[in-house]
Amino acid sequence: MASVTINNIKKDYGGVEVIHGLDLSIEDGQFVVLLGPSGCGKSTLLRMIAGLEPITSGRIAIGDHVVNTLHPKDRNIAMVFQNYALYAHMTVFDNMAFSMQLKKRPKEEIKQKVGWAASVLNLTPYLERYPRQLSGGQRQRVAMGRAIVRDPTVFLFDEPLSNLDAKLRVQMRTEIKELHQRLKTTTVYVTHDQIEAMTMADVIVIMRDGYIEQIGRPLDVYDRPENLFVASFIGSPAMNMFHGEVADEGDAGVVRIGDLALPLPPKAAVRPGQKVVYGVRPEHLRPVTDGSGIRATVTVVEPTGPEIHIFASVGNIVVCSVLHNRMELSPGATIHLEPAPDRIHLFDQGSGERLDKGRN
Structure with a gap:
């Protein structure tokens, strides 16, 4: 696990600045939700933490290490997207084990880690199935399992529930929160859904037009919005x-x-x-x-x-x-x-x- 520290981060595209000197400190083990309307910069900020988007200026540190120039694979983070991006020709077991197989980890270690992640996510009965044989919620759990087995210091979620129906979204947000409580891994979660943010977050970061409008615990933000936009x-x-x-x-x-x-x-x-x-x-x-x-x-x-x-x-x-x-x-x-x-x-x-x- 590790903290995430963001200092004066800026991002521009062709001279147009879209992230304006943000500062944000995420404590070790916290579940932080980046919340805001479409185009506010929340996904861009998440992708900069992940290393998928280069920063224009500023500093990002994961734990004690500045990661500005580190490749995503060297940041020890795991990212879950709204698109499950599972390999259709692989079983659930192989989808979850793939990153470890690439690193040529011992077979017994792979079996142990996948088995543990599957038990945490209630996927044990489905390990020999293929993605086409799973429901949307089960596929999203496989994508989460693939992230868990990497044992990252930080989990990054980019609107992971957007493709699910209303009932599954409620179920999955409970499962993700329970997972965080078990693993206690620092988590940054992007959503435009305020109900997701209120029910899941330790801390909500509300963004608009590349700025942070308010940071606080869910009920504090609800009870004492600092400005009209947040209210x-x-x-x-x-x-x-x-x-x-x-x-x-x-x-x-x-x-x-x-x-x-x-x-x-x-x-x-x-x-x-x-x-x-x-x-x-x-x-x-x-x-x-x-x-x-x-x-x-x-x-x-x-x-x-x-x-x-x-x-x-x-x-x-x-x-x-x-x-x-x-x-x-x-x-x-x-x-x-x-x-x-x-x-x-x-x-x-x-x-x-x-x-x-x-x-x-």
């Missing part, structure tokens, strides 16, 4: 956003959105007249029955089983409320919604930065 990108359904202006009314002050007056979060560092974005997550926008709160008209009701998602219009703004209890509502009904005062997020309209950073 809108993390969370499904997305955070409700109201564009308004701070007004000095009462002891605490409010945010005015047309005729609405919404309470400011405690200790918000704002001034009267400041233009802000007032954010509240759907699960923190709750129906009330006393006629207070935000008056809205129900447009769509989506029961999901454990939750009910209520979409409603407030003037020309569509908001979402997530309920965990049963509530009979139909489109056209009037509902009153109240934001939980200790769960409000406040951002500057101009910079997009969080304004209540001092609040716990």
